[in-house]
Amino acid sequence: MLRLLDVSDDVRAEIGDEEADRLLAGENAPGSYDCTSCRTPGDTGQERTSTVLFVGDETAVLAFAHAACLPSQVVQVAEDQLQGAVQSLGGAGQGATPQAAEAPPAQAVLGVTSGLILVNGDLHPALVVEPTGPISRPGVDGGGDDFLPLLIEQGFMPVPELTQAPRSLPGWSVLLAMGQLHAVLQPGTGGSPQQVAWWQAHQPLVVTEGWRTAANKTQTVLVFAAPVGSIGRQPREDLLRDALDKAAADGRLVAAAMPLAGT
Secondary structure (H helix, E strand, C coil): CCCCEECCHHHHHHHCHHHHHHHHHCCCCCCEEECCCCCCEEECCCCCEEEEEEECCCCEEEEEEECCCCCCEEEECCHHHHHHHHHHCCCCCECCECEECCCCCCCCCEEEEEEEEEECCEEEEEEEEEECCCCCCCCCCCCCCCHHHHHHHHCCEECCCCCCCCCECCCCEEEEECCEEEEEEECCHHHCCCCEEEEEEEEEEECCHHHHHHHHHHCEEEEEECCCCCCCCCCCHHHHHHHHHHHHHCCCCEEEEEEEEEC
């Protein structure tokens, strides 16, 4: 059965024409999968799907993602991350041929959800950031999740309850261009005045007209962040607020206010 797969030239160059053709023909591609970006189910027979190849020094892992979430691409990652992923799959492999699998949990992707959040009687445009896996401190191998401590070191504040808006975080901003969300920017390294992307959309993220109007009015966006498994993908803003309240009560939420860049 033919699969609705996108195999980029870079991925094809890594896995070879024969393997790429087998994938497109449905011989080696799964029918269903968990998207390596948003972690929700996908179906290669029903919806356009991207092949994403994670490559280490000696190991390669082929993952799948909704084409709306990620383009087909090659991603360089640390070898120990890929080895951990292969071990978690029971050591499956086919010689030097990349084995179809989920992306390694250590190669986490930041998922971003937009919504209007009521704080102290006022509606605020907000972004909720939740990674798809644990975030380790650079240079630390395995174990634990340092996502919140790392953000607190950057100036994010713990949120015990959503009773007031968080304080502004100097040097950070939310980039909106032509009405779509493009990035969350942070200060450059080494004292550079040039901001760099902390999170960048693989394709511009559509926000509602109400969110955009509120952001243009306040020129400020509240950015909440929580570890993997704290918030989830909530289909409605009231459910998103409930999940934020629970994460806050559990001590698993940090936040900062950031100026809006663009319109």
